[in-house]
Amino acid sequence: MTDEELMEEFVKANNSFLPSVYKEIVKKENGNLLVSPLSAQTILALTFSGCRGETAEELRIAVHFPDDPAKIQSAVKAVLSNLKTKEGCKLCIANKMYVTKGVPLQNEFQEIVKEVYFADSENIDFTKKVEAAEIMNSWVEKETENKISNLIDSRLLNELTRIVLINTLYFKGDWKDKFHLAHTKKMNFYKTPNETVEVDAMSNKRIEFFSICISEELNAKVLKLPIHGDASMMFVLPNERDGLAELENKIDKVFSSCEFSEELVSIFLPKFKIEYQIDFKAVLENLGVQAMFSEEDADLSGIAGEKGELLVDAVLQKTFIDVSEEGVEAAAATFAVIRIPMSGYATPPVPFIADHPFIFYIKVDDVVIFAGRVTEPHY
Structure with missing residues (x-):
């Protein structure tokens, strides 16, 4: 082979x-x-x-x-x-x-x-x-x-x-497109629909084109942020604030390939x-x-x-x-x-506001090297 x-x-x-x-x-x-x-x-x-x-x-x-x-x-x-x-x-x-x-x-x-x-x-x-x-x-x-x-x-x-x-x-x-420190601001993150914590959220002040998938099957948006060296980090954000459990029930499909399109995206992403x-x-x-x-x-x-x-x-x-x-x-x-033994489609700009629990993973040449979830960002 x-x-x-x-x-x-x-x-x-x-x-x-x-x-x-x-x-x-x-x-x-x-x-x-x-x-x-x-x-x-x-x-x-x-x-x-x-x-x-x-x-x-x-x-x-x-x-x-x-x-x-x-x-x-x-x-x-x-x-x-x-x-x-x-x-x-x-x-x-x-x-x-x-x-x-x-x-x-x-x-x-x-x-x-x-x-x-x-x-x-x-x-x-x-x-x-x-x-x-x-x-x-x-x-x-x-x-x-x-x-x-x-x-x-x-x-x-x-x-x-x-x-x-x-x-x-x-x-x-x-990141191929770095977030400017000056654009990082405080944001409420919903640990549950009724409980929030304040976090530092990175944002792209200038709305730019990013690869995004609006997935009806997952009831989520998947944002792909390119990293230098044939790498990328995916953020899988449920549409509902309490949608993580539903998303994890479809985990077999979360890490599979998604139909991405280039869209103008407004990003708010917590540091963690x-x-x-x-x-x-x-x-x-x-x-x-x-x-x-x-x-x-x-x-x-x-x-x-x-x-x-x-x-x-x-x-x-x-x-x-x-x-x-x-x-x-x-x-x-x-x-x-x-x-030894002992004995989708969206009209621009698409908002990607990660203000509630989400899944992420990092790929290098299609190999997932890290994956996880954020239920409460700490930094």
């Missing part, structure tokens, strides 16, 4: 995995949220390459990967290679494997780690829990421009820990920052991934040893985003701990 076809395979998986993850998160989360499907897919694809049998199949189905391990590795390599070469925005993707000295890693897995994920390996003593966590956290901070800190809690490590796989993703891009943490183990279990975490059923023999000698203990993700007049800064880090 060509790189372009492989990219399409990955985008297809990305577009299916994100809604399923989003649905699981909102079952327990009422407030702002932020997830990086790309960071999660990358670390799970790396873990998948060491899974065998039922363990591999459950994970493959949950992450919507194609039914061919070689195709998955080629698609990941094509995507990571392509995204690393983006000009105009800063997009840094890094992977790392920390491993207990003496673990007999399979040669094929070591090769995949290096050749597909461009990852370094480093020996570490997990029995020195605090020191090991500090070493790994300091690498994550460096790779995410200090936006993600304390990713790994030392309490997750012990003498049974054998491997920790980490992916970091850092993105910084300027979100820091978020996701227990991906719980999400994956709800999506049918059981064997990987089970002492009886886990088969990670593609990484090291025989079936039953390794299992995945934890999968966590931390994310950060800052949306302001200049542009967008976002970061994510996901890690997996592997241990």
